[in-house]
Amino acid sequence: xxxxxxxxxxxxxxxxxxxxxxxxxxxxxxxxxxxxxxxxxxxxxxxxxxxxxxxxxxxxxxxxxxxxxxxxxxxxxxxxxxxxxxxxxxxxxxxxxxxxxxxxxxxxxxxxxxxxxxxxxxxxxxxxxxxxxxxxxxxxxxxxxxxxxxxxxxxxxxxxxxxxxxxxxxxxxxxxxxxxxxxxxxxxxxxxxxxxxxx
Amino acid sequence: xxxxxxxxxxxxxxxxxxxxxxxxxxxxxxxxxxxxxxxxxxxxxxxxxxxxxxxxxxxxxxxxxxxxxxxxxxxxxxxxxxxxxxxxxxxxxxxxxxxxxxxxxxxxxxxxxxxxxxxxxxxxxxxxxxxxxxxxxxxxxxxxxxxxxxxxxxxxxxxxxxxxxxxxxxxxxxxxxxxxxxxxxxxxxxxxxxxxxxx
DNA sequence: CGTCCGCTTGACTCAGATCAAACTTGGTGG
DNA sequence: CCACCAAGTTTGATCTGAGTCAAGCGGACG
Numbered sequence: 001x002x003x004x005x006x007x008x009x010x011x012x013x014x015x016x017x018x019x020x021x022x023x024x025x026x027x028x029x030x031x032x033x034x035x036x037x038x039x040x041x042x043x044x045x046x047x048x049x050x051x052x053x054x055x056x057x058x059x060x061x062x063x064x065x066x067x068x069x070x071x072x073x074x075x076x077x078x079x080x081x082x083x084x085x086x087x088x089x090x091x092x093x094x095x096x097x098x099x100x101x102x103x104x105x106x107x108x109x110x111x112x113x114x115x116x117x118x119x120x121x122x123x124x125x126x127x128x129x130x131x132x133x134x135x136x137x138x139x140x141x142x143x144x145x146x147x148x149x150x151x152x153x154x155x156x157x158x159x160x161x162x163x164x165x166x167x168x169x170x171x172x173x174x175x176x177x178x179x180x181x182x183x184x185x186x187x188x189x190x191x192x193x194x195x196x197x198x199x
Numbered sequence: 200x201x202x203x204x205x206x207x208x209x210x211x212x213x214x215x216x217x218x219x220x221x222x223x224x225x226x227x228x229x230x231x232x233x234x235x236x237x238x239x240x241x242x243x244x245x246x247x248x249x250x251x252x253x254x255x256x257x258x259x260x261x262x263x264x265x266x267x268x269x270x271x272x273x274x275x276x277x278x279x280x281x282x283x284x285x286x287x288x289x290x291x292x293x294x295x296x297x298x299x300x301x302x303x304x305x306x307x308x309x310x311x312x313x314x315x316x317x318x319x320x321x322x323x324x325x326x327x328x329x330x331x332x333x334x335x336x337x338x339x340x341x342x343x344x345x346x347x348x349x350x351x352x353x354x355x356x357x358x359x360x361x362x363x364x365x366x367x368x369x370x371x372x373x374x375x376x377x378x379x380x381x382x383x384x385x386x387x388x389x390x391x392x393x394x395x396x397x398x
Numbered sequence: 399c400g401t402c403c404g405c406t407t408g409a410c411t412c413a414g415a416t417c418a419a420a421c422t423t424g425g426t427g428g
Numbered sequence: 429c430c431a432c433c434a435a436g437t438t439t440g441a442t443c444t445g446a447g448t449c450a451a452g453c454g455g456a457c458g
Binding site for chain 1 (some may be wrong): 253343
């Protein structure tokens with residue numbers, strides 16, 4: 001449904017790809033919202049300065065994700081967005097986006113469904129990250145992401161990337177993987193992971 | 200904006216309060232979506248059975264929160280909802296809700312804004328929970344939640360409740376609290392916490 | 399009056415982080 | 429085609445800090 005919404009957006013609105021260097025700000029907290037960005041390639045960090053001056057990351061946005069979904073409903077950006085690597089972003093005029101949402105009830109619903117989906121996903125992530133033991137956490141993540149029967153997890157980028165997502169260091173992740181395999185709770189086949197059959 | 204949306208909903212749709220005992224299911228995965236629930240009192244756990252049979256909690260929904268926001272966009276519930284304590288839920292017919300969203304663009308936007316807000320909040324939670332040291336994590340949380348100048352955090356229920364939210368045990372939380380106070384990074388005044396002035 | 403819960407502190411344990419070292423893979427440029 | 433570099437993968441040794449168990453205090457509420 002992400003895809004659906006974005007596809008419709010691309011069809012309906014004129015669009016441009018904009019490039020950002022590492023460290024370059026895409027927008028700043030407090031600026032008026034003029035654009036909606038979608039990450040085509042690279043990674044952008046959303047962050048906010050807390051009282052006390054420490055900066056806290058709110059999110060890291062990767063390929064094909066919308067930057068600051070909430071900005072659609074807001075007049076000003078509520079956080080900073082800074083490219084963490086060289087990134088290309090697709091840029092839509094917020095005026096166009098709003099017009100589209102307003103005109104097409106289906107579009108609004110589509111965007112709502114997208115948001116709701118992200119929310120569900122993120123909530124599951126929170127719960128999974130709450131699991132203490134590294135191997136159990138990883139297994140839960142794999143089970144959650146796997147599809148088919150037997151459930152197969154088909155690599156989400158590289159393992160270090162998975163490690164970041166579930167809040168482990170690379171080393172711990174590889175150890176957890178090895179331990180799961182040793183205990184025959186998973187099988188590995190190259191980049192794929194095969195889980196036991198569903199009952 | 201939650202309040203706004205819910206208020207409008209209550210005005211526009213006939214509604215009933217339904218009570219659930221501890222352990223009683225509100226709905227089950229796969230059932231057709233007929234109702235939208237809002238927790239008036241109590242707590243409801245959303246969970247899903249993973250391949251392998253382990254149950255994973257997707258979320259715990261408390262007072263004045265919407266149960267399974269995504270159900271609005273779905274024909275079937277995608278998870279189980281079970282009361283964790285005796286709970287009262289306000290129940291709206293999904294038919295009414297959809298009609299309202301469809302008729303009033305403002306309503307759809309309002310709901311979208313609500314979802315986007317929750318998403319932002321949850322993302323920040325994820326990042327904060329990723330901070331390893333207990334005292335730093337707690338401090339970040341306090342700074343994030345505090346308002347005013349000097350920023351003041353005005354107790355979110357009880358401390359054990361906060362502990363659950365940031366993924367600490369009660370004991371660790373109290374220790375972190377004590378350590379922050381010892382190092383003069385916070386001041387405590389009863390249930391309130393006072394942070395250093397903003398620069 | 400007793401019980402539950404929030405609060406607090408101490409001692410000990412253990413799992414994951416950290417540091418370190420190798421080896422593999424893939425891609426880039428000479 | 430090969431040298432080289434970056435990033436991924438793997439394993440070992442050690443450290444650290446949060447979890448766990450335990451014990452005690454006080455207030456709220458039946």
